[in-house]
Amino acid sequence: KDIEESLLKDIKQYNSRINDLNEKVKQFNLTQDKIKNQFWGALRNYRNTDFEVLEKIQVENDIIIKSLEESIDSINKEIKHTDDEIKELRNKTSNIDATISSINSKLKNLGITCFYIDKHPTIKNSFVIVRSDNTPSKNVYRSLSEGEKTLITFLYFIEYCKGQTNTDEFDNRDSLIVIDDPISSLSQNYIYDIASMIHYDIFTSANKVIILTHNLYFFHELIKLAPISERKFNSTYQLFRITKNLHSSFSNISRDSLQNEYQSLWQILKDARDGKIHNVVIPNTMRNILEYYFAFVHKTNELQDELNKLAQNESNSNFKAFYRYINRGSHSDSINITDMGEITPDIYITQFKEIFRLMGDISHFNKMYEEKKNIEDTTA
Incomplete structure (x- = not known):
């Protein structure tokens, strides 16, 4: 229990x-x-x-x-x-007022007084071109020369690059401006002015600018306005040389390697020799070199006499062909042939050299042309 x-x-x-x-x-x-x-x-x-x-x-x-x-x-x-x-x-002071004032000021500075721009009487934020003598015309622009049209268009382009076209528009993006040969149809008198406008108006208002030109004088003017300091120049500028053949290519160049117009003619001849550009440019280049150099040394008449003498020499068919070659390639007409892609220019370069020898200037040819054989012998 x-x-x-x-x-x-x-x-x-x-x-x-x-x-x-x-x-x-x-x-x-x-x-x-x-x-x-x-x-x-x-x-x-x-x-x-x-x-x-x-x-x-x-x-x-x-x-x-x-x-x-x-x-x-x-x-x-x-x-x-x-x-x-x-x-x-x-809204009180529209952009068109500043644009008109700036363009008219630049026209006066360029010595152009035959026309100016003014506000359009009916279309807001637009302007018209007016003759200084108030000659009535519905379209003054059409009566301007090609150079004047290019100039007024370029001046407006500068103003366009400097500001906004819409009063309500705010755009903080980086700008890229491309200008293609701005003085192609302008008088040589305006080259310095155009270069100055690009430098002081466009370079200071844009983040990136690309300038394309065939004119060495204009190119040199732009470079003269660039910073003298090599360090500052290289940090803000880049120079390129464009070579056109079957395909276009470009290469960097330095400020010290820039050539004048006459030196560039010889460079074109050497580029054609080395196959960098098409042979079609050779005849006109040869003719320009002969005219440029022998005019400078006051031998224009002697050159023409020598060319005529050689061309009329029945025993020398090579010079006849050369004489016709440089004139055929330099003038396009109904009988001149411009398609010379199959022509080998070596024989004509030989005749070109012979002219300098006969004129007593062979040393100048050798210095400017720098034949490949001599270069290879020097570097060997």
């Missing part, structure tokens, strides 16, 4: 424990939350000083953030106010 009572007592205790565990399982989430709270409470008490510092920093940061947000709002309001003022001022 004692054993039975003891066993029942133990069973009762175990059942009580089981019931406690079952109750705890039922209240797992509540128990888990209680444990977490006890853990974080203990941790907070352990690191209470650090948490107080963190809370203080957070409060200070919140104050700073709020202040910055208020400043940003204030700046945005100021920007909007300034933009509104700019628009209002642009």
